[in-house]
Amino acid sequence: MKTEQLLQVAAGVILHPMHPGKFLLSKRPMDRHLGGLWEFAGGKIEADETPERAIIRELKEEFDVEVTVNKKVTHHIYHYPEVSLELHTFEVVITSGDIKLLEHDEISWVTIDDVDKYPIAPSNKMIIDYLRIKH
Numbered sequence: 408m409k410t411e412q413l414l415q416v417a418a419g420v421i422l423h424p425m426h427p428g429k430f431l432l433s434k435r436p437m438d439r440h441l442g443g444l445w446e447f448a449g450g451k452i453e454a455d456e457t458p459e460r461a462i463i464r465e466l467k468e469e470f471d472v473e474v475t476v477n478k479k480v481t482h483h484i485y486h487y488p489e490v491s492l493e494l495h496t497f498e499v500v501i502t503s504g505d506i507k508l509l510e511h512d513e514i515s516w517v518t519i520d521d522v523d524k525y526p527i528a529p530s531n532k533m534i535i536d537y538l539r540i541k542h
């Protein structure tokens with residue numbers, strides 16, 4: 408039997424430092440998989456890396472910020488026609504640095520009530536549902 412290869416991905420729900428209830432969405436560059444859709448910043452987990460370490464590394468690369476990874480939000484598997492992935496999502500707080508857009512075209516601080524205005528990556532719908540239940 409063929410074992411399915413799951414791409415391991417870590418994503419951070421970055422909480423707004425001043426406005427409780429707001430979190431950060433980022434727009435994926437047009438030339439990438441799911442280009443133009445909104446995501447939680449993060450990326451592929453490297454070999455021998457924990458999801459938490461991956462988030463810390465990715466947010467430094469993408470935004471030039473230092474973060475603390477707090478509690479796990481959720482963890483699920485999603486099948487795109489072209490790739491299957493396992494998405495590990497954690498709450499994150501920025502501890503130092505101002506966000507610089509080193510990879511994304513656009514970011515937005517959103518509340519759970521206005522998140523539906525953003526076309527998000529399909530795999531992220533489950534994360535949004537989870538945040539909505541918790542809210």
Ligand SMILES: Nc1nc2c([nH]c(=O)n2[C@H]2C[C@H](O)[C@@H](COP(=O)(O)OP(=O)(O)OP(=O)(O)O)O2)c(=O)[nH]1
Nearest residue numbers: 416418440441446447448449450451492528530531
């Ligand atoms: N970062 C991130 N990727 C997501 C989310 N939702 C979702 O389906 N994905 C998908 C898009 C990609 O197929 C995959 C992650 O790839 P990526 O392109 O962000 O990873 P990366 O930064 O390590 O990219 P790379 O330069 O190494 O290719 O997971 C999300 O919320 N955040």
